[in-house]
Amino acid sequence: MHIFKNLDELVGATGAELGPTEWLEIDQERVNKFAEATEDHQWIHIDPERAANGPFGGTIAHGLLTLSLLPYFSHQLYRVEGISLAVNYGYNKVRFITPVKVGAKVRARAVVADVTRLDGAAQSTVTITVEIEGSDKPAAVAESIVRYIA
Template sequence: MKTFSGLDELVAAQGSQLGPTEWLEVTQDRVNTFADATDDHQWIHVDPDKAANGPFGGTIAHGLLTLSLIPHFSHQLYTVKNITMAINYGYNKVRFITPVKVGAKIRARAELTKVDQLDGGAQATMTTTVEIEGSEKPAAVAESIVRFLA
């Protein structure tokens, strides 16, 4: 994990590569819990018997579940000291490239693509790639924006 001592160091690190994180197994229980939380119970996610004969050969994680794990991975990638808070400001671009099969392991790497100084803070654009163990293609690539307040 990269530790930035404050906003000046974060700004100076523009272009830095971060990661990778530890691997995280995507379990059927996690997928089912996400389905319950979002009311998205499509069979490709929650019905292993039907999904076994489907296009992916088994159940897959929701793309939005993969996206929602980026904050989990971010806590493994970096921390910024001497701030009052960091908030998710949104996403510029998200692509779900390869389905994540239940049982697969994923991890993330990121690039600190851009950092803008703001009055009383900084805004960082991170390009995060979620990788699947054993896959040449990533699960997802997302360009997120985080605001850090001093």
Template sequence: MKKFSDLDEFIAAEGSRLGPTEWLEVTQERVNMFADATEDHQWIHVDPEKAKDGPFGATIAHGLLTLSLLPHFSHQLYSVGNVAMAINYGYNKVRFITPVKVGARIRATAELTKIDQLDGGAVQSTMPITIEIEGSEKPAAVAESIVRYMR
């Protein structure tokens, strides 16, 4: 993990690559809990027996489950010290490229592509994050994360 001591050090790192994070196994239990939380119990996610004969040969994680792991991965990629608060401002350009089969391991890398100074001393970072699947040439997902930091 890259630890930035403050926003000035973070700003100076614009253009830096971050990661990769540790691998995280996507378990059926995690997929089932996400299905319960979102009321999305589609069989491709929660029925391993039926999914064996489905288009992916196994159950897969919800795309939104993969996206919801970005805060977990971001905390492994970097931290910024001496800020009053950091707020997830949203995501641009979210794409789910390759389904994540249950049992697969995923991790993230990122690039700090843009940092903007906002009114009142706040700073906004734009960071494309790629979620990789172990052994896959194509990523699971890509998203452009936007975070605002208050001094």
């Protein structure tokens, strides 16, 4: 984990590479709970028998489940100290490149793409890539925007 001691260190970090994180296994229980929470019960996610004969050879995680793990991974990648609050400001250019099969392990790495100093704050754009163990292509790539208040 990279620790930025204050906003000035974060502002100077453009181009810094972060990670990777630890691997996280995506199991069927997690996928089912995500389906319940989001009311997205598509069979490719929650029906292992039907999905075994489907296009992916088994159930896969929702793309939005993968995206929802970015805060979890970000907390492993870096921390900014000397602030009172960090707020998720949104995402740019989210792409789901490779399906995450249930049972696969994923992890993240990132690059600080941009940091803009604001009045009493800073806003960072961090490009996060979610990798799948044993895959040449990532599961997802997204630009995470976080606003840090001093």
